[in-house]
Amino acid sequence: METQNFIALDNLLCQTQKRVDRYLNGLFSKSISNQQLVKAMHYASIDGGKRIRPLLVYASAKAVGASIEDADAPACAVELIHSYSLVHDDLPAMDDDALRRGKPSVHKAFSEATAILVGDALQSLAFQCLSQQKSSLTAETKLTMIEILSEATGVEGMTGGQAMDLRAESHNVKLKSLENIHRLKTGALIKASIRLGALCNPKTTDKQFTILENFADNIGLAFQVQDDILDEIGDTITLGKPQGSDRAQSKATYVSLLGIDEARKKANNLSKDAIDSLAELSLSANVLRELASFVVTRIR
């Protein structure tokens, strides 16, 4: 049964990848002024990504009975933000990673200046994508989506978390600080993905929102714990980035603070809590349930 679920999820991830790639290609094809920058943006965002965040948007939209078409723009917007953050995080002045998604990072394949501009332009495109979406949603809802995504991206979200993470490298970090860093660095965008999906149906109730947000908090953290585990035990080829790079930078991780066994236990508990929190939602939330299992069993 579990194997079947994973096959179904694999299919879904694959379908999501194709759907997102098609939509992103559509966005890029509108750009005519600067083919070289577009090429680098394409390199940074199409092919290779797992598309977990877009799938969270689609799965959350599905859980509240929204149409998949209305979830396209927010799904791609969160992926554009995620892609921009990877490009900037890989820069020499940041995490200095030469490899990403199994190929040279943008600053290696192009140049550092291009990588900075690619990240900048991908961020703008995310907000352009949300503001220009041709969906059945009202202007108020589209505006709320932009509010949620901009907040999750900026100083009170992902970017703030990355700043705290960089500072933490040179300090002794306690578990509570680590959780706070990751709540912002990866959790904020995962939560935004879930919230954007829920907004795709104007009839989503406050109660459904609360359930989905609790779910998001749990899998956001589970995702990060698993990332730390993979950084410790994965291999470079499967990960698509150098294994052990966190340890090499003597970064505080869940593994370094808890040990590998406790970290695994924590990830599994979070995943279970996430699934439990969906109890009141019907079968329509099944993809979210599968994702919560996948997040802690994935190997890359």
Place this chain on the structure above:
Amino acid sequence: METQNFIALDNLLCQTQKRVDRYLNGLFSKSISNQQLVKAMHYASIDGGKRIRPLLVYASAKAVGASIEDADAPACAVELIHSYSLVHDDLPAMDDDALRRGKPSVHKAFSEATAILVGDALQSLAFQCLSQQKSSLTAETKLTMIEILSEATGVEGMTGGQAMDLRAESHNVKLKSLENIHRLKTGALIKASIRLGALCNPKTTDKQFTILENFADNIGLAFQVQDDILDEIGDTITLGKPQGSDRAQSKATYVSLLGIDEARKKANNLSKDAIDSLAELSLSANVLRELASFVVTRIR
């Protein structure tokens, strides 16, 4: 008479600076998670900037009879985008400028990683500011503002222009390419400022929009020609950045392509065309007229 106008404009610039600083301080004060990043964002965006783009928003809003309060959010949003672009443009991998607005650039005062994150967070904040604005405007109008600003900022606007500009450094550039670069690099945000101001009154007519956009095209270019002239003849203290840095990087500029006298003539003609294009607007467009003169007579 002309002197009087400039005194009035100086006052207006000063008032705009205070108004923008107050509004930006309000935005920053909402951030509680990451005081160190906020401090660097503050450093990058408050104090010292001329605030020409916000003044363009206010002046354009005034020209169409909109309220100044409704122009606050778009005025600050364009300034946040402008500030982020300066921080990233100054990075070693880009223009490598150690000085900005008379003080060390963000990557010198803080670190390169911080400068990258500051630019990223300022961009997010611009869209957050537009999506959360408490103005009398409709959600549709706010959404249109985000559409305009995101397009002007991204690959089809400022960021695309900066990418072309960086590439142009190592190539022979003709006048037409130079104009195309600057239409994107500086022109797009100036035009967006004017368009956002015009949107602050829902009754702005298509004709008024066209007039204001023509004006924007002319002063956008005039602004850049004057920037090139100042880079050639200004001094470092007045400019607040190293004089002659374009020449040092053997960048194509209006001065290098046309010579100083022709460049001056061009700037003045563009300023005159900008003022002429406002003929059908009433006295309410006077600040725009003064700005068009100021743009080509400013010394920094």
